[in-house]
Amino acid sequence: MTSSNTIYAINGESDKIMVSALQFDQTSNQITPIYYKSYGSTTNKLYGYDISHTAALDYLYIAGSAKQLLALTKIQLQTGISVYTYMIDNISGNSALKALTKIKIYEYLLQIFQITCAENLGPDGNDVALLDFSETLGGVMTLAKTWFFDMTSKTRCLSVNFNSITVWFLIYNELSSAIYFGKTDVSYAGSAITLNQIKVSSSSAQTLFGKDGYISGDGSKTIWLGSVSAINLISYNKKIGFIMNYPQSTCLPTTTTKSQSIKTQNLFLLQLGSVAFSNPSQTAYTPSSESIVYKIVEGIQSKSLKNIDIIQLPDECQATMPPGQIIKPTLVSQNFSYQILNLNPTTLIIDIPYFQYSIQCDDLVWVYNSYLSSQQTLPNFIKFQQKENGGFNLTQLQLSKYFKRKQYGQFNIKSEQFFKQYIRIKLKLDSNRKQLDQQFYQFLQQ
Numbered sequence: 001m002t003s004s005n006t007i008y009a010i011n012g013e014s015d016k017i018m019v020s021a022l023q024f025d026q027t028s029n030q031i032t033p034i035y036y037k038s039y040g041s042t043t044n045k046l047y048g049y050d051i052s053h054t055a056a057l058d059y060l061y062i063a064g065s066a067k068q069l070l071a072l073t074k075i076q077l078q079t080g081i082s083v084y085t086y087m088i089d090n091i092s093g094n095s096a097l098k099a100l101t102k103i104k105i106y107e108y109l110l111q112i113f114q115i116t117c118a119e120n121l122g123p124d125g126n127d128v129a130l131l132d133f134s135e136t137l138g139g140v141m142t143l144a145k146t147w148f149f150d151m152t153s154k155t156r157c158l159s160v161n162f163n164s165i166t167v168w169f170l171i172y173n174e175l176s177s178a179i180y181f182g183k184t185d186v187s188y189a190g191s192a193i194t195l196n197q198i199k200v201s202s203s204s205a206q207t208l209f210g211k212d213g214y215i216s217g218d219g220s221k222t223i224w225l226g227s228v229s230a231i232n233l234i235s236y237n238k239k240i241g242f243i244m245n246y247p248q249s250t251c252l253p254t255t256t257t258k259s260q261s262i263k264t265q266n267l268f269l270l271q272l273g274s275v276a277f278s279n280p281s282q283t284a285y286t287p288s289s290e291s292i293v294y295k296i297v298e299g300i301q302s303k304s305l306k307n308i309d310i311i312q313l314p315d316e317c318q319a320t321m322p323p324g325q326i327i328k329p330t331l332v333s334q335n336f337s338y339q340i341l342n343l344n345p346t347t348l349i350i351d352i353p354y355f356q357y358s359i360q361c362d363d364l365v366w367v368y369n370s371y372l373s374s375q376q377t378l379p380n381f382i383k384f385q386q387k388e389n390g391g392f393n394l395t396q397l398q399l400s401k402y403f404k405r406k407q408y409g410q411f412n413i414k415s416e417q418f419f420k421q422y423i424r425i426k427l428k429l430d431s432n433r434k435q436l437d438q439q440f441y442q443f444l445q446q
Contacts, residue, residue, distance in 0.1 A: 001392045002026065004021055004297045005025070005026060006021060006057075007022045007023070007024055007031070008021055008023075008057070008060070008077055009022070009317075010051055011047070011421065013038070013044035013241035015041070015042055015047065016038045016041065016291070017038065017039045017040060017046055017073070018036070018037070018039075018388070019037050019060070019075060019077075019287075019433065020033070020036040020037070020292075021033075021036075021078075022294075028102050028402065030404070031294070032123075032145070033292075035080045035289065036289065036290045036291075037080040037288065037290065038288050039073070039075070039082055039285040039288075040066070040285060041288075043344065044067075044285070045067070046064065046073065047065045047066070047071075048064040048073070049060075049064050049065075049099055049101040050102050050103050050269070051103065052103045052104050056079060058076070058077055059075065059076060059083070059112075060075045060324045061073070061074055061101035062074075062075070062103075063099075063101060063102060063116050064099055064100060065097075065098065065099035065100070065104035066085055066087055066283075067087065068096055068098070069087040069089050070087065070088050070090060070098065070099060070100050070118050070131070071085050071086065071099075071200075072100060072103070072114060072116065072133060072141075072276075073074075073086075073164050073285070074086075075083040080321055081287065082286070082415075084282050084283070084284050085284060086281075086282050087279055088131075088143060088277050088279065088280045089279045090122070090277055091276075091277070091278050091279070093120070093121045093123070093127075094123055094125070095120040095121075095125040098119070098120040098125075099118065099119070099120065099278045100116045100131065101117060101119050101156070101157045102117040102157040102158070102159060102160050103115070103117075104160050104161050104162055104233070106157075106162045106163060106164055111135065111136055111137070112134070112135045113128065113132065113135075113162060113164060114132075114133040114134070114159065115133075115161070116130070116132075116133065116173040118130075118131060119149070119157050119159035119170070122150065125154070126151045126153055126154050126155055127150055127155065128149045128151065128157055128171055129146055129147060129148045129149060129276060129277075130146065131143060131145075132144045132145045132146070132162075132167065132186060138235065141282065142245070143268055143277070143280055144266065145186060145265065145266045146265045146266075147262050147263075148186075148262060148263040148265065148276040149168075149261075149278075150262075152175070153174055153175030153176070153230060154174040155173045155174070155175070156171065156172045156174075156210065157169070157172075158170035158171060158172055158179065158211075158212055158224055159212070159213030159215045159222070160215065160217060161215040161216070163217065163218070163219075164186075165185050165186060166185050166219060167185065168181075168182070168183045168185055168215045168219040168222075169181070169182055169183070169187070169215075170210075170222055170224055172208075172210030172224075172278050172309070174206065175197065175205050175290055176197070176199075176204045177201075177203075177205075177208045178198060178199045178208065179197075179198040179208070179210050179213075179224050179376070180195040180196065180198070180258065180260075181196045181198060181218060181222055182194065182195040186354065190257050190262075190264070191261060191262065191263070192261050193259070193260050193262050194257050194258070194259055194260075194261050195257065195258045196246075196256075196257055197255065197256040197257065197258050198224070198244075198246055198252065199256070200230065200231045200232065200244075200252065201228070201230035201231060201251070202232075203230050203235070203246065205230075206229075207228055207235075208226065208228050208229075209226045209227045209228070209239065210224055210225075210226040211225055212224070212229070213225070221246075222245065223244070223245045223246070223247060224243070224244060225241075225242065225243040225244075227239040227241055227242055228240050231251075231312070231313065231317065232314050232316065232317075235316050236311060238270065240311045249315050251316055258426075261387070263276055264286070320415060324358040325357070325358040326356070326357060326358075327355065327356040329353035329354060329374050330353065331352070338441060345443070353412075354366065394434050396416050405425055
């Protein structure tokens, strides 16, 4: 969704790519369709497998295939116009499924780079390749370089990323039941590349099935997901959904490296012989406006999952984050006085700043509670309220009315944990000036 609340949705339907645009009105909480367009047809098929978009959400790039060629399609999102579809042939590939299946774009100055990964290549359909495209400000598309991996068994693309110099990639090999993480750079012209092998079991049987992946913008962290039937020495009687980040020193203490032969190529026009790619071409698919009825689905309710089949991981794969330090807030004062008046009682509000945690956490949640020293709930004239920013306040309401009916002695708001803040409040009775010292503690429960 854009800053102007325009929503874009992309999906594949049979032999077409479908793109829809909708406008969301925050005031009325309504969504209005703008367009719903399709690209491709039964006679001119266009397939999409992965997408990447510009930071401004003005252009969309779709990795896929067209006419049994590798294809990269660019669409102008505001209008739904197809700018171009760039195609190139893997001349040794026989599989009708050969396609670009992963894409990541990188915007630099007036250029846009598109790094892609292709699979189902070569005469046996086992091979994969990285293809580096670049596009100038005028929209001129160029295939700059390719890296072709001649694999002995079925290999699939999981993820790619790029920073204009370095290319990172994740691929999955079925026979070795392993994920491979590697990197290269745009100037590399060698014949081999070192891959880091990620296996979750030493079993010779197929125990790992890679489905998708993610690589951070600097290549320092990768995440892959799929299913496994064994982890280290533990085997399961069925495939288990699995997600894992790499590097992972505790769960997989050793990582094997593999030298993989590659073929680099940077010339593609009128190429013959043993080259991997040749005959680039470019076209534009005229979009068709589709008729579609949008309906509001009524009665949707969220429900808790009650029967979750969670599989126990090996102990070495359950390392927890190192504990941080909880930092107590700094109070303006720890002593407060309240004058209890018989007429026109006032309200005392004590505002407590929030606690802090020494480790940066995106999903940190603070929960505060309070009790009397006898573990009973607070008296009615004390209101304990947590604030949105993580702090809380104590509010004393209409104490004069309450003290006419019942007297309270000393009580504490104390902590069940060791993180607490001491507060003292003196309540002065207007009639006889008696003082009741009430001691308060706030506590944090995370």
